[in-house]
Amino acid sequence: MDPLAEKYLRPRKIPSTACSGCGLGQIHKKIVMAIDELGLGIEDVVWGTGIGCAGRQTFGAWKGDNFAGTHGRVYAISTGLRVALPRDKKIVLTVGDGDAFGIGLLHVLHCARRNLDVTVIVCDNLGYQSTGGQYGWTTPEGYKTDSSPYGMNEPNWVQGGRDVLGILREAGATFLARHTSLEGREAVEDIKKAIQNRGFSLVHMPFPCITNFAGRALGTRKPVEVYRWFKEHTDGNVPGKPGDALFKCGVYFDASNSRVEYSELVRNNVAEVQRRYR
Amino acid sequence: MKRVLETGNAAITEGAIAAGCRVFAGYPITPATEIAENMSRRLPQVGGYYLQAEDELAAMHIAVGSSLGGLKAMTATSGPGFILYADPYGWALGSEIPVVVVNAQRVGPVSGITGAPGQGEFYFSRYPTQGGNFETIVLAPASVQEALNLTVEAFYLAERFRMPVTLLADQLVTDGWESLSVPETPDDVAAMGLRVLPRRIHSGPEFYPASDEIDVPPVVLGHNTGAACSDWTPTEQGYDTEEVEAQHKHAYRLIYKVRNHRDLLRRYEAYYLDDNPEVVLVSYGSPARVAKSAVKRARERGLKVGGIRLIGLWPFPEELFTLPAKYLSVELNNDGQLVREVQRAVPKGSAVHFFGKCGELPTVAELQRMIDALLSGEPLPANRWEWEAW
Known part of the structure; x- marks a missing residue:
């Protein structure tokens, strides 16, 4: 077994039940690499998930403490958890694109506003794949899915001049990045930055779904072709380098540790009330 | 101990603090807003956290998340918010996370009348989420003092049974002002006969035992116990599974940890039942106080009438209904909810009747007319809203 997996993950869960060719494991490994390179142990991280492919x-x-919340609500759960947990514990959330950018977006926005200290890794398989492959809020426009048999024909969160990361930046997130699961070192480095930010961090990580997305939208279930499609649609998020790439990668916004974190704010307020009224 | 003139909302706040609640997450809603306001003032004074949520879905998830982190937590709302609790309520039931939920019932359906009392969530509080395979614990206060006492008790039961406990109040109880004894020290709490259980932490690895036992410490994250708790059917170690056998074990636990400890949950006030009264009034919450006045008045007139005030609503104490009689269910709704449970529980030879009002209490005179008609066999007076030309 991979030595990192041996160190941090439970043998019972390896290999996962993911479909052949799924890119989710690439993301999972990068998070564990980031945690390892930061010198964190299993006792330092509480790992939360949503539902769907990413959650399941x-x-x-994770060898340490785990939780899986209701669909789209792990951000609210983490708000309560963050206040209750010791300050030095990291909360890492692996959630899907439907969880973060659909059903849970309101809570994500409010966590960004609060600058809650969590690291949200959005494992984005470009739609609702664990239910068989319906379009979602990052499904590329025009592509066919089981619920868009004539092509995805409504605006999504990542094209047409919109970027969901821009909304999160406006909402108050302090670290935002995007990397596909195919990227290596640069993705690990940015996940490390996300974890190190004592505030709201989100890394948007599109990954290939071979079975459902690719089977319908790309007309192939050959991983090598799907991975090639991913590479062709990936762009570095470099100013002055235009492109209509679906996946604009890199650090989108980094204001790490620039403003007070929510649970700290709440704790400070309580301490101040106690100081004044004692 | 201090004696004050206060509202039920303040009583619930003080009860929660006495019980060790250190997180309140809520969203403003009439007539429960004052609980949030009181909590925002009182919690910081005792080192606790008031967290205002973006909606009720978030409010209860935050409360449950805090509890999962080891702090006792509460949320409070009214009917339109209570329905949004369905999602986190199910999660807390399935993952066995202690939390206290207050519902100050108002007139429905939907937004209804915001500042008037109703009792529309009797059944909803039994099934506050989807999926079945669970029992719930619901307590109903009828006075300001009882609101405090039952809040403390709700926290105690939540810890023992590892589950959400609902305090099903109504607007008259939460907004009403009455004299109230507030415990200020642990000694006061004990002197008032109230019980407080500190949070314990499950050390694993059998986080979800396949048994009906209570007093199992709950899952608490952040202590590196290797805890796993999720929204899926758990194995005994907390792993998600789709095995039917694991589902049977989990369902057995969620149902029978409550059913097999019903004696710990039976709470009621029975009066004038010793001489086999012909008519028995059944009620809970604020209308139960009018019902008691009506029974007392009937007794003054020499009529054989008794009463039962339910305090523990769920699991429903059907074993109380052993006496064959004419029962009259008095409720703050027009459709009759409690009446159906009473019908199910009464022995042969009984009849169950219904008197409902909504938005305001019944009067003693109205209940007397019902009692007189039941005793004499005359036709029952119709509800007022049935008399009016529509």
């Missing part, structure tokens, strides 16, 4: 594959894999 990663829940209960």
Whole structure:
């Protein structure tokens, strides 16, 4: 077994039940690499997940403490958890694109506003794949899915001049990045930055779904072709380098540790009330 | 101990603090807003956290998340918010996370009348989420003092049974002002006969035992116990599974940890039942106080009438209904909810009747007319809203 997996993950969950060719494991490994390179132990991280592919594959894999919340609500759960947990514990959430950018977006926005200290890794398989492959809020426009048989024909969160990371930046997030699961070192480095930020961090990580997305939208279930499609649609998020790439990668916004974190703010307020009224 | 003139909302706040609640997450809603306001003032004074949520879905998830982190937590709302609790309520039931939920019932459906009392969530509080395979614990206060006492008790039961406990109040109880004894020290709490259980932490690895036992410490994250808790059917170690056998074990636990300890949950006030009264009034919450006045008045007139005030609503104490009689369910709704449970529980030879009002209490005179008609066999007076030309 991979020595990193041996160190941090539970044998029961390896290999995962992911489909052949799925890119989710690439993301999972990069997070564990980032944690390892930061020198964190299993006792330092509480790992939370949502549902769907991202939730089901990663829940209960971490050797330390795990939780899986209701669909789209792990951000609210983490708000309460953050206040209750010791300050030095990291909360890492692996969630899907439907969880973060659909059903849970309101809570994500409010966590960004609060600058809650969590690291949200959005494992984005470009739609609702664990239910068989319906379009979602990052499904590329025009592509066919089981619920868009004539092509995805409504605006999504990542094209047409919109970027969901821009909304999160406006909402108050202090670290935002995007990397596909195919990227290596640069993705690990940015996940490390996300974890190190004492505030709201989100890394948007599109990954290939071979079985459902690719099977319908790309007309192939050959991983090598799907991975090639991913590479062709990936762009570095470099100013002055235009492109209509689906996946604009790199650090989108970094204001790490620039403003007070929510649980700290709440604790400070309580301490101040106690000082004044004692 | 201090004696004050206060509202039920303040009583619930003080009860929660006495019980060790250190997180309140809420969203403003009439008539429960004052609980949030009181908590925002009182919690910081005792080192606790008031967290205002973006909606009720978030409010209860935050409360449950805090509890999962080891702090006792509460949320409070009214009917339109209570329905949004369905999602986190199910999660807390399935993952066995202690939390206290207050519902100050108002007139429905939907937004209804915001500042008037109703009792529309009797059944909803039994099934506050989807999926079945669970029992719930619901307590109903009828006075300001009882609101405090039952809040403390709700926290105690939540810890023992590892589950959400609902305090099903109504607007008259939460907004009403009455004299109230507030415990200020642990000694006061004990002197008032109230019980407080500190949070314990499950050390694993059998986080979800396949048994009906209570007093199992709950899962608490952040202590590196290797805890796993999720929204899926758990194995005994907390892993998600789709095995039917694991589902049976989990369902057995969620149902029978409550059913097999019903004696710990039976709470009621029975009066004038010793001489086999012909008519028995059944009620809970604020209308139960009018019902008691009506029974007392009937007794003054020499009529054989008794009463039962339910305090523990769920699990429903059907074993109380052993006496064959004409029962009259008095409720703050027009459709009759409690009446159906009473019908199910009464022995042969009984009849169950219904008197409902909504938005305001019944009067003693109205209940007397019902009692007189039941005793004499005359046709029952119709509800007022049935008399009016529509």
